[in-house]
């Protein structure tokens with residue numbers, strides 16, 4: 001059954017102040033009070049911020065290692081396997097390698113990010129969340145593309161076997 005949350009009647013509820021009864025490990029860092037973002041613009045720096053912290057492109061497009069996605073050493077070099085009702089899908093290489101972002105024009109990349117539409121007209125499979133990016137601003141897309149194009153060209157999975 002699909003529930004449209006906007007149709008659920010509003011309820012007045014005061015759940016009280018939240019508290020955590022589980023002792024936190026000593027390594028738990030102090031609460032984050034503020035976080036800085038680079039200035040908005042079609043720059044590599046802002047693109048890195050969007051592709052990393054905001055849109056999680058890097059997390060899904062980097063291979064999974066024993067410690068989690070290998071985002072620093074194998075940035076967007078493909079190889080993360082997703083298993084689901086769609087079968088098994090592997091995130092493609094999107095470094096500046098020849099079979100990565102280099103083979104596409106900016107317009108092609110934008111259509112893939114915002115519509116999940118490959119240049120050959122094929123629609124992408126989940127979990128590529130292109131619907132979430134459908135309304136990304138042109139300038140933000142330019143920033144992500146500028147960032148991707150200057151990444152080192154890595155082989156698929158960056159040679160992981």
Ligand code: HEC
Pocket residue numbers: 051055056057058060061082089090091092093094100109112113118123124125126127128129133144
């Ligand atoms: C939840 C994981 C996930 C996230 C987040 C994600 N992707 Fe993907 N992406 C995938 C998967 C899986 C595919 C492969 C889909 C398929 O094979 O049909 C894909 C495919 C693509 C493709 C097609 C590339 C090709 O050569 O076929 C592009 C371009 C792309 N993603 C860019 C991005 C960008 C840019 C972002 C961030 C704005 C992003 N993705 C975020 C999982 C993800």
